[in-house]
Amino acid sequence: MIKVIDxxxxxGDEEVLKGISTTFEKxxxxxxxGQSGSGKTVFMKCLLGLFExxxxxxxxxxxAIQDMDKDEKSELRKQMGMLFQGGALFDSMNIEENxxxxxxxxxxxxxxxxxxxxxxxxxxxxxxxxxxxxxxxxSGGMQKRVAIARAIVNNPKYLFCDEPNSGLDxxxxxxxxxxxxxxxxxxDITTVVNTHDMNSVMEIGExxxxxxxxxxxxxxxxxxxxxxxxxxxxxxxxxxDLFKKIRDAQQNESK
Ligand SMILES: Nc1ncnc2c1ncn2[C@@H]1O[C@H](COP(=O)(O)OP(=O)(O)OP(=O)(O)O)[C@@H](O)[C@H]1O
Numbered sequence: 186m187i188k189v190i191d192x193x194x195x196x197g198d199e200e201v202l203k204g205i206s207t208t209f210e211k212x213x214x215x216x217x218x219g220q221s222g223s224g225k226t227v228f229m230k231c232l233l234g235l236f237e238x239x240x241x242x243x244x245x246x247x248x249a250i251q252d253m254d255k256d257e258k259s260e261l262r263k264q265m266g267m268l269f270q271g272g273a274l275f276d277s278m279n280i281e282e283n284x285x286x287x288x289x290x291x292x293x294x295x296x297x298x299x300x301x302x303x304x305x306x307x308x309x310x311x312x313x314x315x316x317x318x319x320x321x322x323x324s325g326g327m328q329k330r331v332a333i334a335r336a337i338v339n340n341p342k343y344l345f346c347d348e349p350n351s352g353l354d355x356x357x358x359x360x361x362x363x364x365x366x367x368x369x370x371x372x373d374i375t376t377v378v379n380t381h382d383m384n385s386v387m388e389i390g391e392x393x394x395x396x397x398x399x400x401x402x403x404x405x406x407x408x409x410x411x412x413x414x415x416x417x418x419x420x421x422x423x424x425x426d427l428f429k430k431i432r433d434a435q436q437n438e439s440k
Contacts, residue, residue, distance in 0.1 A: 278319075
């Protein structure tokens with residue numbers, strides 16, 4: 186579990202995070218939504234310890250990051266899996282080397298043990314016989330699965346995904362969403378996903394927070410998001426033409 190208490194973060198005169206408090210639960214896919222520029226990425230970077238908030242606390246299993254010493258912080262870093270926009274695989278490394286990279290960095294396993302683990306996670310994300318291929322030789326959806334395999338290879342307690350579906354077609358995006366959710370439940374990970382994709386929200390939105398202009402304006406789940414009368418949330422949800430058409434059709438039916 187990650188608890189966040191009243192986080193503020195400014196860059197120069199611009200206050201980007203204006204007092205965010207929330208809890209991200211274990212075994213759940215916790216989603217952060219909001220328009221472009223609402224502060225989602227900055228917030229995630231604060232969670233990852235890449236940005237230091239100006240004030241407030243981020244508490245991992247009872248210990249605030251700012252109270253951790255260097256060793257505790259590096260231990261925490263090892264427990265974090267990250268899935269960045271675009272997958273961010275190393276182009277010149279083959280799939281096996283990409284997935285093995287965190288093990289080489291952070292584990293004390295022998296080479297055969299590492300290889301076993303790499304094959305285990307590749308199998309988990311339904312990728313076989315791709316070990317020796319380069320990222321450019323497989324599809325975008327497969328690259329995303331490799332990135333997921335790499336993010337979980339070290340058995341993380343926390344998984345952070347920034348726009349995991351960017352650049353994917355809707356069907357492949359759904360496969361990736363479901364994979365993230367299944368892995369979260371199976372390994373009992375605390376997962377945090379940044380997205381502005383409403384399809385993802387519909388698919389995996391167990392707990393959702395909505396950010397606007399650096400403030401947390403609403404929290405709930407995928408069933409509540411379509412029933413809320415919070416104007417900022419409905420503006421966001423129905424900015425998608427498809428969802429607007431569904432709502433209009435439902436309203437016409439009930440007349
Ligand atoms: N390193 C930085 N230095 C200065 N300003 C920054 C920095 N990083 C982000 N910002 C500013 O913080 C604000 C929020 O940006 P952020 O990237 O968190 O938005 P976002 O909600 O993730 O948007 P998107 O969905 O487009 O990725 C923006 O105004 C941005 O210019």
